[in-house]
Amino acid sequence: MASVSLPYRPSAKPFPFLDLPREIRDKIYGELLTVAEPLHPTQKPTNSVEEEANNRPKTNRRRFNIETQILQTCHSIKAEAESILLKSNLYIKIRSRVLIMECGHIMNRNFTLAVKLEPKYYRHFKSFVVSHVINLSKPLQEDLSTWCTYIILYRDLERFCSAIAKGCPEHMRHRDLMSHIVTICDPSAGSLVPDHEPFFSRGLQEKLMAPYRAALRDVPHFTIKGAIPQDLKFAAEQEIKRPFPLDPESVIREVEHLKAEGHLYFHSSRLFFHDPTGGASEYWNEALTKIQRVMQDDNCQGIRERGGLQFLNRLSALSFDLNSDKAQDYLLCMGHAYTKRAMDKFGLKVSDSVFEAASTMNKFPGSTWRPTPQQMAELTLKSSQLPIW
Template sequence: MAPATARPFPFLSFPREIRDKVYRELLCNFDPPPTKVLPSTMFTFEQAKHSIDTAVLRTSTQIHREAYDVMVKTNRFVLIESAGGLPIRSIMGGLRVPVITADRDCAQRFKGYVLAVSLSTKKPAWRDDEAIPTGPCGLMILGRDVRLFCEAFTDGDNHMPGFSANLSLTITVGPAVAHPVPRYKNTLTDFFGETTQKTLLHPFRSRLRGHKGICVTGCVSPDLAKAVQTEIAQDECADHQKVFDDFAAAKERGLAHFRAKDLTAALLAWQDTALDIERIHRGSSWAGLATRGGPDFLARMAELYFLLELNIAHVHLIGMERGIPNYPTFDFQAEQALEMARSSIKKSFWADDWKWQPSAVQKAKLCYRTALFLRLEGRMEHAGAAMAWVEQALRLVPGDAAILREKEKIAAWVELGG
């Protein structure tokens, strides 16, 4: 009896909607972005996790044409390119933006992008090094992660002073259309209609503000391109009173957590608020806010930020002394908060030739917490500095019970060490 001959699977006999479901399962199966950011991963790209099998693209001309079409239109791949001088790795690593490939040659060889974002800076502030690379790069992300990419770039001024003022950004819609179309691929021209254009550009116009050097080009209507450029160029904040009120309310929310003994929630609320203040302070909106608000606005913002940093240091000091459940406390975070508080009261920190002067009680808190930090850190070579800080605090508020107790503890520490 002759052996039965295996018949090819009749895949093309299935309805197109069934075939498209198969293509999506094989070519569009990416895991969601991560929800946690670890300090150890802050300067590395987050590799997009997936279960993609591209073998279907090598099956036949028709199947390749159909599958490639579904893959590109569903995943909506985006090319991110930097000419250099920008800390792209640290900016995107801060929010764990998933990257499909960070291989520049590989990313540039692919031709099925729905968007291309080209970044450059007029004044590179950092040199390229192993710790924070700023050299040229090219990488691929998914269209779904453009919002996260934009959110990461709102923190650019925290990574690099003058980032937003010096950034040049070109957004090209439909770069795939500019390439010749092989016979085994469909043209994507019809895909970039008005609805798709608006969808692709929505994350930029809703998330980015204060960037003046923006150009929107490619398969996009002139009116839409102009609208997006205008919206992105607008200052993020214009109402100085609202800016202050929002930050003051955020500080109070942290205080409510602290009073409820939820130290982790309080710390996160205060840290987020302080970072947002730093971002706006370093961004393009600040000059206008300072002009409109004048010295009164500057004084209120300076005091708010100073107290936020003291609060952040306070929680970390509690953590150093007795621990915070479920939250890793690091000595350097307390030290950093105290350093930021000290920096914020220096001349020209908030505006040229302008200085905010804290009250005696506020300055005493800074001195006291600095002394406490040095004692808890436990480095005997800093014992003399700890005593100097606590004595300065007592000169500012003589007879304060907490400060007197801390002086006694430092004296006992010095005696024990001696």
């Protein structure tokens, strides 16, 4: 018997959404208004090609399309939904007045999600739980400074703090001139959520401070303000300002670990996917930044003295290897670049890495380490693969 398709006729009576239990409504609000967590890359050693293929690094996936239409239904639903929106997506506002180069380095790293706001918008954005202001204590003549405002989610705060900790050469050079003021803010104050419960529990305050306490050390000008107990504020500030308890062997182990992580990423990239972004060199750049800090920071003078000539020679050898590895990584990226502009960018990075490796001896005065003829030949070969512009 043939079926007959009847036209769809919407019911005249709307669905009684507010008659649902509050727990069910909150779950619906959460599904509509919560930004999904990213998938973090996993790089675990495996015993077979099949296992390694299944566990190969994956790019982070993030979902931005939260459904805010439900906020426009009625005042009761809007009040309930906004409460879930605030508690599910903890927004962090970052205002930065640092050197333009440094701001781009920290905020534009591909593992940090940041939305830059224009001045006319950030003044009206009040739904953040943490305000982090990075400022210069005095102007610098060598570069211009500018104010930039970014909004990130709490899930990315740990990455942001790690980026500050890793820094870049310019940031390390001016670290003592930079101040950080972190303010805990209550976004539910006022009439935004009329029936709100106390927003800041002790657990939430500790959660907001956890990424700072885990990633930051030896930051001399760091102040915490706002809705936070004095004992938690004092403990966090003291922990963040405390210098790293470094010794020569721990420095070598950390640099060698980053070098090994970079090699793992590099070989996985070659086997399973093309990574035209220089992902392996992110690890090696971090290792080189740590070496540079040990060699240039006055606070690390004791480490250099305790390590002596052997420590200096090991840092020299690691610096050469890291820059040589970077040149190889950027050569691979240049080969997979799709545009001439990308090829030129990676070609310049290859050239810079080769130059940095070749001038290693000049950066470690007093070192007796010298590259072998084979190492210099390999470095020359990498340089010869560059196109002639």
